[in-house]
Amino acid sequence: MLMATEPQKELPRPAAPLLAVPKPVPSQTRAAQAPGTVPSALTVRDLSVFFGDNQVLKRVSLDVPARAVTAIIGPSGCGKSTFLRALNRLHELVPTARMEGEILLFGQDIYGRAVEPVVVRRRVGMVFQKSNPFPTMSIADNVTVGLRLNGVRNRQVLAQRMEQSLNMAALWDEVKDRLGAPAISLSGGQQQRLCIARALAVQPEVLLMDEPASALDPLATGKIEDLILELKKDYTIVIVTHNMQQAARISDFTAFLYLGELVEYGTTSKIFTSPSKKRTEDYVTGRFG
Amino acid sequence: MHRWRKFKNGLMQVVTCACALLVITPLALLFYHLLKSGLGSINWAFFTQLPKPVGEAGGGMANAIVGTFELVGLAALLGVPVGVLGGIFLSEYGSVRLNFWIRLGADVLNGVPSIIWGMVVYALVVVPMKGFSALAGGIVLGMIMVPLIMRTTEEVLALVPNGYREAALALGIAKWRAIVQIVVRTALKGIITGILLAGARVAGETAPLLFTAFGNRFWNHHLTDPIAALPLQIFNYAISPYEDWHRQAWAGALVLLLFVALVNVSVRVLTRDRFSHR
Numbered sequence: 001m002l003m004a005t006e007p008q009k010e011l012p013r014p015a016a017p018l019l020a021v022p023k024p025v026p027s028q029t030r031a032a033q034a035p036g037t038v039p040s041a042l043t044v045r046d047l048s049v050f051f052g053d054n055q056v057l058k059r060v061s062l063d064v065p066a067r068a069v070t071a072i073i074g075p076s077g078c079g080k081s082t083f084l085r086a087l088n089r090l091h092e093l094v095p096t097a098r099m100e101g102e103i104l105l106f107g108q109d110i111y112g113r114a115v116e117p118v119v120v121r122r123r124v125g126m127v128f129q130k131s132n133p134f135p136t137m138s139i140a141d142n143v144t145v146g147l148r149l150n151g152v153r154n155r156q157v158l159a160q161r162m163e164q165s166l167n168m169a170a171l172w173d174e175v176k177d178r179l180g181a182p183a184i185s186l187s188g189g190q191q192q193r194l195c196i197a198r199a200l201a202v203q204p205e206v207l208l209m210d211e212p213a214s215a216l217d218p219l220a221t222g223k224i225e226d227l228i229l230e231l232k233k234d235y236t237i238v239i240v241t242h243n244m245q246q247a248a249r250i251s252d253f254t255a256f257l258y259l260g261e262l263v264e265y266g267t268t269s270k271i272f273t274s275p276s277k278k279r280t281e282d283y284v285t286g287r288f289g
Numbered sequence: 290m291h292r293w294r295k296f297k298n299g300l301m302q303v304v305t306c307a308c309a310l311l312v313i314t315p316l317a318l319l320f321y322h323l324l325k326s327g328l329g330s331i332n333w334a335f336f337t338q339l340p341k342p343v344g345e346a347g348g349g350m351a352n353a354i355v356g357t358f359e360l361v362g363l364a365a366l367l368g369v370p371v372g373v374l375g376g377i378f379l380s381e382y383g384s385v386r387l388n389f390w391i392r393l394g395a396d397v398l399n400g401v402p403s404i405i406w407g408m409v410v411y412a413l414v415v416v417p418m419k420g421f422s423a424l425a426g427g428i429v430l431g432m433i434m435v436p437l438i439m440r441t442t443e444e445v446l447a448l449v450p451n452g453y454r455e456a457a458l459a460l461g462i463a464k465w466r467a468i469v470q471i472v473v474r475t476a477l478k479g480i481i482t483g484i485l486l487a488g489a490r491v492a493g494e495t496a497p498l499l500f501t502a503f504g505n506r507f508w509n510h511h512l513t514d515p516i517a518a519l520p521l522q523i524f525n526y527a528i529s530p531y532e533d534w535h536r537q538a539w540a541g542a543l544v545l546l547l548f549v550a551l552v553n554v555s556v557r558v559l560t561r562d563r564f565s566h567r
Binding site for chain 2: 088090093095117118119120121122123125126128130132134135136145146149150195198199202
């Protein structure tokens with residue numbers, strides 16, 4: 001309903017592989033789903049993360065299903081963001097960070113000895129709480145930066161991928177006439193969608209979102225949520241949110257983290273209507289947190 | 290009671306304002322005096338001719354003006370890459386403990402009297418090369434520039450929000466590329482500002498050049514020959530016994546000051562819109 005003002009074009013499918021673009025998606029990603037089963041995009045086993053002596057995550061295990069939205073909820077400081085950042089190894093930017101356990105991305109250990117964090121991050125994209133388009137670049141350059149700085153030079157490919165990504169982020173119609181304008185001339189909501197387009201342009205397999213709408217007004221939030229529902233047709237999305245209604249609206253699965261531990265994980269309808277743990281119930285009904 | 294408090298407030302305001310004005314008084318006096326004594330000797334010949342021998346009227350400081358630019362250019366060849374890359378290391382790579390020592394070193398170096406720099410380069414470059422040279426002058430000014438540029442570069446890089454680094458890395462961009470193409474690019478204006486100010490600062494250095502560039506009454510044709518520089522020429526002319534040379538020294542000082550002021554003003558203009566994005 002929020003899209004009423006802006007007729008939703010049919011969303012293009014993510015690219016058929018284009019010439020000279022690094023192959024974005026390994027074959028198993030979009031493998032035909034066996035009926036009745038949801039293949040896991042990410043398999044997290046006994047994940048513990050430490051910053052110095054402080055243990056932020058305690059043996060968290062869960063499976064993130066492919067092409068679905070998984071919401072991570074929990075009170076501030078429960079380790080939601082750390083969990084998300086462990087999924088693309090971004091938590092390693094903190095020099096004292098250390099992890100134990102195992103995270104598999106479509107069966108591959110992303111912490112394997114030979115695995116470069118750069119490669120993991122190509123496959124697991126991220127959108128941040130605060131929109132952060134690069135201020136020195138135009139709208140167009142922001143979208144293609146991930147490709148350009150990874151060696152893609154073909155202009156046709158870049159232009160194609162830019163339009164496609166902006167379309168997927170439901171931003172193309174708003175910016176197509178001013179692609180050369182500075183990215184920071186956009187509104188807050190547009191900037192966040194630009195960041196989503198930028199993340200999509202490198203064709204990740206999984207998209208991590210760290211409270212992507214928490215700094216936006218309700219209208220812009222609605223657009224982001226509609227967008228997430230569209231994107232899950234092709235992408236695996238893991239979203240951290242403070243907003244329980246948001247989690248209920250857009251996610252298929254919900255994990256409740258508390259004090260670094262996974263309290264409960266299940267389908268969103270179960271977590272919100274008949275949680276099996278008392279603490280989950282207290283949290284989702286707003287009795288604490 | 291009320292009136293007494295108002296009086297104290299007023300007094301404080303007057304005293305602080307007077308001190309603030311005191312800061313710019315020397316600049317005003319300096320400009321006034323230089324204009325009065327130097328402006329008369331500034332003419333076309335001053336910028337285009339070589340110094341005339343003693344007793345002959347006229348002549349100019351063309352070689353010294355060009356020499357100063359040459360020396361600052363040589364200094365930049367050394368100071369800019371080392372300073373900028375060092376600043377990038379401090380801001381983007383270094384560890385807390387290592388950074389502490391590097392910063393301390395840079396700050397101490399920034400406080401080293403420039404004549405000591407001159408002696409160091411005299412020993413390290415002039416003596417082995419058996420002669421004063423433009424090269425030695427460029428090296429000493431470059432060495433003075435390095436810690437200045439390093440610290441300003443580090444400071445402006447630190448102002449780049451971390452979100453940009455994270456966003457770049459989350460796109461799977463290699464760290465060095467993210468630094469060069471995104472972090473440094475975001476802070477480029479500030480880095481250039483630091484370079485220009487460091488250039489303006491060393492353009493006026495005299496003492497280290499006494500031991501290195503030495504000065505030259507003619508054009509410099511070779512990096513291994515001595516070279517003229519404005520501050521040196523001013524110094525030599527000012528301590529001479531000739532009226533004519535004194536006038537030329539005033540003119541040289543005026544040109545030098547105007548050059549430094551020009552750099553500072555253009556930096557201000559350049560960075561005026563730093564916070565209004567683009």
